[in-house]
Amino acid sequence: MGAGTRSDGGGGGGGGVTLAMHVVGFALSTLGFGLTVMVIYLNCWSIYSHGPGTYMQSGLWNICVRNASTERGEVCRQFYTALSQPRFFQVVRALMLMAVAVGAIALFVSTLGTACARRFSEHASTKTKLTCAGGALWLLTGLCVMLAVSLYANFVVSQLYNPLEPYGVRFSFGAALYTGWLAGAFIVIGGALMVAVFFRKNSLRTTYRFVITDIVASP
Secondary structure: OHHHHHHHHOOHHHHHHHHHHHHHHHHHHHHHHHHHHHHHHOOOOEEEEOOOOEEEEEOOOEEEEEEOOOOOOEEEEEOOOHHHOOHHHHHHHHHHHHHHHHHHHHHHHHHHOOOOOOOOOOOHHHHHHHHHHHHHHHHHHHHHHHHHHHHHHHHHHHHHOOOOOOOOOEEEEOHHHHHHHHHHHHHHHHHHHHHHHHHHHHHHHHHHHHHHHHHHHOO
16 A cells, blocks of 8 residues: 555655646746737737838737837737738747647646646646646747747748848848747647656656565565
């Protein structure tokens, strides 16, 4: 009985390391998910400037124009129709929306796998499996975010060398791109840590059982 209890809990120093990996992974993934939701609504994915005080910022849903020569300040409007945007733009939107949907499921599943969710899971092995499933979903979420942001960044870079663009127009990355990369990195690292918890606990459980077997079998 004692051996079974210890094998599930993964006690000792190994259990402390596993708990730390779980907590850090969950915290990083949740933080990255919050940043992802924020990035979707930011209007600074790309910046186009033409002369001092005149620039245009573009997001996934709105475009904002600012002209220092007028008193209106920054004026934003929504894109007229989604179909009027380039195909890559639709892919970026779809990836970000999918990241939010999968991330919400990952948040729910990984929350069930935490130590504080005992009423949903009575056995440590079940919690570990939930943690692994949540980590895998976080990895998918992070990859969607990283891919979406990288596709958009590739478009901005392509405009730098576009001979059809007027002379003097400058294209640059907006703050949303950097925030998106950071969010994706947080989610991927957090998800990887949570998946690692599953394999680490299985390794500790197997090692402990081998030790108990050797002790019992020894004369």
